Amino acid sequence: MLIRKVKPEDLNDFIEAYIKAYQELEDYKYNTRKEIKNYFKWLYKRDKEGFIVAEEEGKIVGFAASDANWENREGEKVLEIHEIFVLPEFRKKGIGANLLNEVLKYGIQRKRKLAELWVGKTNYRAIKFYKKFGL
Numbered sequence: 001m002l003i004r005k006v007k008p009e010d011l012n013d014f015i016e017a018y019i020k021a022y023q024e025l026e027d028y029k030y031n032t033r034k035e036i037k038n039y040f041k042w043l044y045k046r047d048k049e050g051f052i053v054a055e056e057e058g059k060i061v062g063f064a065a066s067d068a069n070w071e072n073r074e075g076e077k078v079l080e081i082h083e084i085f086v087l088p089e090f091r092k093k094g095i096g097a098n099l100l101n102e103v104l105k106y107g108i109q110r111k112r113k114l115a116e117l118w119v120g121k122t123n124y125r126a127i128k129f130y131k132k133f134g135l
Contacts, residue, residue, distance in 0.1 A: 001095065003102050006044065006051040006063065013053075013060040014040045021062075021085035028120040043082060046070075050079075050106050054086070054095050062086035064099035068110035079107030081117040084129075096129060 006014070015036045022029035030036045043051050043065040050066035063085060070080035081103055086095045107115050117135065119126045 001098060002055040003052055003098060004055070005049065006053050006065075008044065010053055010060065011037060011040050014063060017060060017063060017087055018085065020087055023088070025120070025123060028123055043067075046082075050103060050110075052099065052102055054099055056090065056095075061090040062095045062099055064103050066103035066106055066115075068107060068112055070116070072114075072116055076114065077112060079103070079110065079112040079115040081115060084126075097133075100133060 015033055018030070018036050018039075030039055047065075047067040047069050050068055052064050053060055054062040054064075063083060064081070065083040067080040067082055068077070070078055072078050072080075081100075084096055084099050084103075086099075104115060115135070117130065119130060
């Protein structure tokens with residue numbers, strides 16, 4: 001598996017992967033290609049260094065977007081984890097864990113003492129995933 005920084009040319013792969021990864025999460029997803037495109041651009045603009053992609057044999061299989069420029073409600077700079085998703089057919093292979101580890105390493109490099117994230121209350125798969133890592 002290769003993990004690398006996202007490039008602007010990854011936009012279409014991001015859109016396709018996002019649509020597949022969020023199929024069962026109606027309450028938590030952007031619904032149009034235009035919304036997803038704008039989301040990609042927003043993530044990239046927020047912190048392109050913290051926006052990464054996982055590839056298996058040249059195929060993009062997952063993305064993670066973190067943001068070391070984020071300020072929480074207390075005004076503290078934190079690593080905000082905006083997004084981690086893996087294509088359904090590549091789940092349960094450690095890809096999400098590798099993406100999470102990479103964004104957490106990035107937070108340490110940026111001297112962030114705290115990582116934060118938001119997960120929808122009925123997104124049970126994500127809740128289980130993050131709890132496994134103590135988040």
